[in-house]
Structures are given as structure tokens and as C-alpha cells.
Amino acid sequence: MDEYKIKKEPAPIGAGSLFNQDAEQEFLKQLFQREFSKMVAVISKLFGLQHIETAEDIVSETFLQAAETWGMRGIPKNPTAWLYVVAKQKTLYQFRRNKIFQNKILPELKSGREENQEIEEMEFSTENIRDSQLQMLFAVCTPAIASEAQIGLALRILCGFGIDEIAEAFLSNKETINKRLFRAKDKLRTEKIKMELPPENEIPARLDNVLHIIYLLFSEGYYSTTQNQVLRKDLCLEAMRLGIMLTEYERTNLPKTNALMALMCFHASRFDARLKKEDSLVLYEEQDETLWDAALIKQGKQFLSLSAAGNELSSYHLEARIAYWHCRKENSREKWEAILDLYNQLLLLNYSPSVALHRTFALYKANGREAALAEAKKLKLENNHFYFLLLAELYKDADNEKTKEYYQRAFNLSKTQIEKRGIQEKLDRLERN
Amino acid sequence: MKDFVLLFRQPDLKHSKIPASELQGLKKKWEDWVGGIAAQGRFKEHGIRLAPEGKVLRAGGVVTDGPFVEIREMLGSFIVVQADNLEDATTLAHGCPALDTGGSVEIRPFYG
Numbered sequence: 040m041d042e043y044k045i046k047k048e049p050a051p052i053g054a055g056s057l058f059n060q061d062a063e064q065e066f067l068k069q070l071f072q073r074e075f076s077k078m079v080a081v082i083s084k085l086f087g088l089q090h091i092e093t094a095e096d097i098v099s100e101t102f103l104q105a106a107e108t109w110g111m112r113g114i115p116k117n118p119t120a121w122l123y124v125v126a127k128q129k130t131l132y133q134f135r136r137n138k139i140f141q142n143k144i145l146p147e148l149k150s151g152r153e154e155n156q157e158i159e160e161m162e163f164s165t166e167n168i169r170d171s172q173l174q175m176l177f178a179v180c181t182p183a184i185a186s187e188a189q190i191g192l193a194l195r196i197l198c199g200f201g202i203d204e205i206a207e208a209f210l211s212n213k214e215t216i217n218k219r220l221f222r223a224k225d226k227l228r229t230e231k232i233k234m235e236l237p238p239e240n241e242i243p244a245r246l247d248n249v250l251h252i253i254y255l256l257f258s259e260g261y262y263s264t265t266q267n268q269v270l271r272k273d274l275c276l277e278a279m280r281l282g283i284m285l286t287e288y289e290r291t292n293l294p295k296t297n298a299l300m301a302l303m304c305f306h307a308s309r310f311d312a313r314l315k316k317e318d319s320l321v322l323y324e325e326q327d328e329t330l331w332d333a334a335l336i337k338q339g340k341q342f343l344s345l346s347a348a349g350n351e352l353s354s355y356h357l358e359a360r361i362a363y364w365h366c367r368k369e370n371s372r373e374k375w376e377a378i379l380d381l382y383n384q385l386l387l388l389n390y391s392p393s394v395a396l397h398r399t400f401a402l403y404k405a406n407g408r409e410a411a412l413a414e415a416k417k418l419k420l421e422n423n424h425f426y427f428l429l430l431a432e433l434y435k436d437a438d439n440e441k442t443k444e445y446y447q448r449a450f451n452l453s454k455t456q457i458e459k460r461g462i463q464e465k466l467d468r469l470e471r472n
Numbered sequence: 473m474k475d476f477v478l479l480f481r482q483p484d485l486k487h488s489k490i491p492a493s494e495l496q497g498l499k500k501k502w503e504d505w506v507g508g509i510a511a512q513g514r515f516k517e518h519g520i521r522l523a524p525e526g527k528v529l530r531a532g533g534v535v536t537d538g539p540f541v542e543i544r545e546m547l548g549s550f551i552v553v554q555a556d557n558l559e560d561a562t563t564l565a566h567g568c569p570a571l572d573t574g575g576s577v578e579i580r581p582f583y584g
Contacts, residue, residue, distance in 0.1 A: 376500070379504065379507070380500070380503060382507065383503050383504065383506065383507030383510065384503075386507055386510035386511055386515065387506070387507075387510050387515060387518070390510060390511075390513045390515070392513075394511075395510075395511040395512070395513070398507060398511050399511060402504070406504070414508050414511065417508070417511075417512050418511060418512060419512075
């Protein structure tokens with residue numbers, strides 16, 4: 040398996056002096072992003088989720104100190120261990136200060152816990168990091184928080200993204216994101232969300248929300264309108280990393296978890312093929328399949344076969360199978376009938392305009408133009424530019440005047456420059472033929 | 473949007489003249505047809521699918537095998553759809569594969 044693709048380990052450090060400035064910056068950025076979520080999870084576990092901001096502050100201060108110290112003395116041999124030691128010192132300091140505050144000002148609230156001992160026992164062991172991160176994942180994905188805020192919080196706390204990056208991913212500004220995160224954390228406090236795994240019998244149901252957030256994170260990266268390709272890919276990889284985390288823990292390693300992983304692997308395999316240098320999307324039909332990532336497709340197939348255990352058929356199962364078919368660049372009737380069947384099932388589980396449109400395209404490929412046109416006209420998605428793109432496609436070569444008219448309507452409805460440029464290209468091509 | 477039930481009545485397949493080779497195609501027809509309703513965002517839920525065997529009890533303790541002894545069509549299954557009114561719901565029922573095999577669709581609103 041293509042390890043770095045999914046787990047995104049930073050490049051190994053060789054002789055420090057060989058590092059050029061940019062590579063070092065990139066190394067630090069990746070290291071900090073990766074360690075942020077681990078350290079915040081472990082420290083929050085200790086302080087309690089209501090003090091998550093204290094945990095964030097401690098980790099940020101640790102990174103600041105690292106940047107300063109390493110800038111002067113070079114990166115230590117084991118930078119991760121260095122970070123853990125410093126974070127532990129800072130946590131201990133914060134804890135003592137809290138204790139003074141509590142003893143002097145709130146003596147009646149004095150807890151019976153031997154706090155100093157607890158902090159001494161706090162460790163950044165692989166096991167503790169894993170447990171804390173899993174608990175944090177369930178805490179952040181609590182149904183109490185609205186899902187938009189949840190994605191933001193997940194990006195910050197679980198993926199270690201900076202506020203700037205989150206704002207860019209949402210095409211928003213820092214202030215809005217900060218407010219949103221503040222409200223989400225406030226909700227964690229008021230709802231008294233604890234950092235703990237749900238009881239075993241509740242895991243399958245609670246897991247749905249966790250999987251949904253991971254799915255949204257991935258989609259945000261995969262379909263996002265932001266131009267920043269590095270950021271988009273990062274989002275997808277982080278979503279996959281969280282998914283992997285769930286597959287590594289027995290009780291959350293359920294068939295639907297594997298189905299979601301399969302879905303993400305299949306989609307991610309086409310990430311590079313979808314993008315041209317000029318930042319416009321390449322249509323599936325025109326993709327260079329040699330750019331598809333064979334290792335990820337293989338990985339996806341493994342997850343897909345693991346997902347087949349049990350009786351539950353989630354939307355992730357169906358979407359993963361559709362994505363699997365799309366990893367086979369044949370144009371057979373068998374393929375399109377299978378895809379149509381999967382879209383039919385998906386619509387029965389969850390209707391969405393986008394699935395309805397994809398289903399109609401599959402119907403066109405499987406049953407022909409006439410059948411698809413009759414069904415397309417019933418959809419009546421007159422505010423959706425993809426609807427008119429579909430109609431244009433269905434009329435192509437049969438009635439090019441209609442195709443032109445529908446492209447024009449799609450153009451008028453589309454919201455981003457990339458989309459408008461793409462539709463204009465189609466119009467130009469039509470004119471030339 | 474209101475809820476309507478589409479009840480499918482069909483002759484018993486054993487008694488119909490459909491060759492076994494076409495059954496697979498028939499299944500696909502049904503899936504595509506229901507998919508088409510779902511694609512319009514009008515599908516609410518599947519009803520219970522009734523198995524073809526059964527008994528009928530009549531007054532006087534008369535029990536007969538199967539409901540299709542006296543009526544040509546038997547109730548096979550139903551789905552719940554959403555439509556503006558009875559006419560709209562009837563439009564949705566068009567193209568139902570039950571019609572191709574000598575059956576019918578009964579469209580019934582819910583009380584309320």
C-alpha cells in the first residue's frame with residue numbers, strides 16, 4: 040500500500056544540514072499538523088473537554104517554542120519526543136497554576152483527585168494517543184453540534200488545520216470560522232460532552248454520525264470549489280486518516296467503516312487525473328487512466344471486500360460500488376446496468392438531486408437516450424445547472440440546437456468561474472463541429 | 473405533498489405466461505421504475521412484499537387456498553409515494569411494470 044498517501048508521514052529526516060529552507064518549513068508544517076491533534080486529544084483527556092482551549096494553547100505554545108529553539112539549534116533527532124516532553128512540562132505548569140487558582144479562589148470546588156499524580160502519569164504513548172484520538176473523534180462528532188460547525192471543529196481539532204486553511208476550505212473568512220469554532224466548543228461545554236467512547240452497544244449508531252462527518256470532510260476536499268489543490272488533497276487525506284483510525288479499532292471496524300474507506304480510496308485514486316494544470320476539472324470520459332493510482336484502487340478493493348460482511352447495506356456500500364465501477368474504464372452495458380441498479384438503490388435510501396442526475400445519466404448509458412430523456416424531464420431541477428448539463432448531453436448529436444440552448448442555461452446558472460469556463464469550452468467545441 | 477399508497481395487483485406469476493428467462497428482466501424493470509419515482513424525490517417507503525401463497529377465510533368457516541381463487545389479480549406489494557394530489561399520484565403510477573403483466577395499480581390516499 041502506498042503508505043504516505045494515506046497516513047501522510049512527513050519525509051524522514053536525514054542529515055539535517057541537507058534540508059533546504061522550504062523543505063524544512065514543509066517538514067515542520069506537516070509535523071505540527073500531525074502532532075497537533077494527538078497532543079490536543081491527550082491533554083484534553085486529562086483536563087476534560089470543557090478546557091479544550093487550554094489544551095490547544097499548550098500545544099500552540101509548544102510549537103512556538105519548537106520553532107524558536109529548532110531554528111537556532113537545528114531540528115533534534117527525535118522531534119516528536121521533544122514536542123511531547125515540552126508539552127508535558129507546559130501541561131504540568133498549567134495544572135499547578137490551575138490548582139493554585141482552585142485552592143485559593145474556589146476551595147469549595149476542590150476535587151478529590153490527586154491531580155499532580157495524574158499529570159505525572161500522562162503519557163504520549165501510542166496506545167494513549169490512539170485512545171484519546173478515538174474518544175475525541177466521537178466527542179467532536181456528537182449529534183449535539185450542527186454539522187457545519189462539526190466539520191470546522193473536526194478540521195481544527197482532529198486534523199490540526201489552521202484557521203486560515205479552514206476559512207479557505209469553506210470559502211469564508213477567519214472571523215466567521217473563529218465564531219463558528221467558538222460556538223461549537225461552547226456547545227461541547229454546555230452539553231457536557233465527555234471524552235469517552237460510547238458504550239459498546241451504542242457504537243454502531245453513534246458511528247453513523249462519525250462516518251458522516253468523515254464523508255463530509257472528504258467531499259469538502261474532493262468537490263470543493265476552492266482553487267487550492269494542495270489544501271483539497273490534504274482534506275481528503277485527513278478524512279482517510281480518520282477512517283483508517285476507525286478501522287484499526289476492533290469495535291469501530293464495522294462493514295460500513297470499510298465501505299466508507301473503499302469509497303474514499305476509489306475516489307482518491309482519480310484525484311490527479313481529475314485535475315489539469317489550469318485548475319479546471321477533467322471530465323471522467325476524458326481522464327487519462329494512466330494517472331489513476333493503482334495502489335489506491337487495490338487498497339479500495341480490499342476495503343470493499345471487508346465491507347461485504349454482515350447484513351447492513353449503507354449508502355457508503357452503494358457509493359463505494361459505484362466508485363469501484365468507475366475505476367474500470369470500460370463502456371459496457373453490463374457496467375452501466377450495474378451502476379444504474381446501485382443508483383436506484385441509493386435513491387431509495389437517500390434522495391438527493393445530484394444522485395438523481397447521476398442515476399439518469401446511468402439510465403442513458405444503460406437504456407438509451409429516449410428512456411433517459413423521458414425520465415430527465417420528470418426531474419424538474421430547474422435551478423440546478425447540472426440538470427441542464429445533463430439535458431444538453433442527452434440531446435447531443437440528436438438535436439444540437441437544443442444542446443446549445445441547455446448549455447447556455449447551465450452557463451447562466453453556474454456559480455463559479457471554473458464551471459463557467461468549462462461550459463464555455465463545451466459550447467465552443469459544439470460550434471466547431 | 474401528501475402520501476399516497478400505490479397497490480400493485482398482478483396475476484399469480486405461476487399462472488401467467490411469462491417465461492422464466494424474462495423474470496430477471498422484469499425485476500430490473502421494477503427497480504428502474506421505482507428508481508424513477510425516487511429520482512423525482514417522491515419515494516417515501518416500501519410496503520410489505522406479500523408472498524404468493526396464503527389462505528382466505530370466509531363466513532361460515534370456509535377456508536380456501538390463496539386469494540386468487542375468485543379474483544384474477546392478487547395483491548403483491550405496495551409502496552408509499554408523495555404527490556400533490558390524486559391525479560399527480562396517478563401520473564407517478566404510469567409505466568408501472570405490473571401493467572405489462574396483466575396487472576393494475578390502485579392509487580389510494582391516506583386518511584388525514
